[in-house]
Amino acid sequence: MRLNRTQWASVTAVVLALLFAGGALTVASADRDESPRTPTAESADAGFARDMAVHHQQAVEMSFIVRDRTRDEEVRRLAYDIANTQANQRGMMLGWLDMWGLPKVQSGVPPMTWMGMGGHGDETAGEDGELMPGMATRAEIEQLSKASGRAAEVLYLKLMTEHHKGGVHMAQGCVERCAPGVERDLAQGMVEAQESEIRLMADMLRQRGA
Template sequence: MTPRRTRYAAVTAVALSVLFAAGAVTVASADRDEAPPVPGTASADAGFARDMSVHHQQAVEMSFIVRDRTRDEEVRRLAYDIANTQANQRGMMLGWLDMWGLPKVQSGTAPMTWMDMPVTGDSAPKDGALMPGMATNAQLDALRKASGKEAEVLYLKLMTAHHRGGVHMAQGCVERCAVPLQRDLAQGMVDAQESEIALMADMLRKRGATA
């Protein structure tokens, strides 16, 4: 290639790179213009992220407990999957709260307020069960003391109730949340946990029990 053609090719490459860069900036600017507003601290998005993070944390705790209380590979595998999935989802929700500049704990606000069904007064579950489906402290203590088949059955029963409460909350976000990514995550929770509820029903039947 002659020096003239070499210079022409170089100039052309630079021009194209500038055009591509300009196009990328334009697209990025358009994306920012179309982005939804940051949710407020009393929004469904913030309430769901806070409440479901607490709900998920207990599922992770129960799953780690049962992995130490049984050698059954089927139950241990399920517990590992639930702990892994819900720990990751919890991290995402807490990360969103950080990104939105919102507190992870809303003092003075009862759980489920964002769903217009605050858990307060006589309707509030007792003994550490902060939201529907959550296990009580006594039930967690019983799981820690159980072993073998007894631990498996108790875990499957507690996690089934936990998932049902989680599905109810996630459906509330699907209906109320404004951030598309959060709605998508909530719908994924509904689908996955309903599937796991069916799986746990089969596992309970194998052990001569029901949810």
Template sequence: MTRTQWASVTAVVLALLFAGAATVASAGPEPGQVAPVADSADAGFARDMSVHHQQAVEMSFIVRDRTKDEEVRRLAYDIANTQANQRGMMLGWLDMWGLPKVAPGVEPMAWMGMPSHGAMPGMASPEDLDRLRAASGRQAEVLYLRLMTEHHKGGVHMAQGCVDRCRPGVERDLAQGMVDAQESEIRLMADLLKARGAKP
């Protein structure tokens, strides 16, 4: 098995392992522990990462239709499938905690104690998405890999924030799984870009 194939398998296995654990376990409060409040790290992470994941799913569906390359299409499918499942879990936790999925007046990333100025790290711009929709073949592959690399770097930053700030439990475990899986996928995408003669 090549390094690229191994990185891909590792990323998927890690993501599914933590997603499976989070599905089986309850993210409800431990006995004697109250549910997270709206401005907690737990709630902020669930809200912000759900939005972040949604864009990754969108970009992955776009590139799937813009290239016939099986390696990139397989990666896009894995990212879309994993992140859609994780997003569903996080939105489900917010429902279980009785908290809103959108917090009007609350800046993204406020739970990390950092100003976001309305934007989360790694998010592609509307112009970036338009360029991806207009591209095809190798051009679409390279643009997707570059955008998703930056997206994953932002996702790792956010997930590490939950690892450091969220209470112990399945949400923090899922965040650690995101860190591990997305760092592995970043290395895989660097290999895919190199194979296409492009820089990250």
């Protein structure tokens, strides 16, 4: 049977439609294969969220302490910025853990295990437990809460500088190990913002003769 032009056009349209549908299914399948998977409790994504949430909490605590121990507007403004930023970021990371259905605390697993650094044996351990890099000891927090004026400013700037250095190290670990997405983007943003604040605090310390 010979087909006229109209019939050929109809057949061609059907063939093209089938080819297009097949291509669409292939793309959809590929998209599903590349969709983000829920992290496990042992993943870098979960480990970073848990550990950085704890790390951030101490930065917020120190910032609230110094706010009440000095009248210097520059230090108070910096402390407010750090407390506000890190409290918000902490909320995001705890929210991710909830969304993933993962615990916020993993008992029996030392901090930084996801970076291959679990079980620090440095001078910050002991009665203060296993602290992550840059975290202040209980004695240093108590010292800050008793200081006032310039002494409180200098101590806060020194403690927060070390705290930020530890935070940058951890955030860089997530940039290298976490899955691509919003968490890794947040970690990269932390690296850039905290390195900038480290430089600012170095200038503030010099202005105070420290």
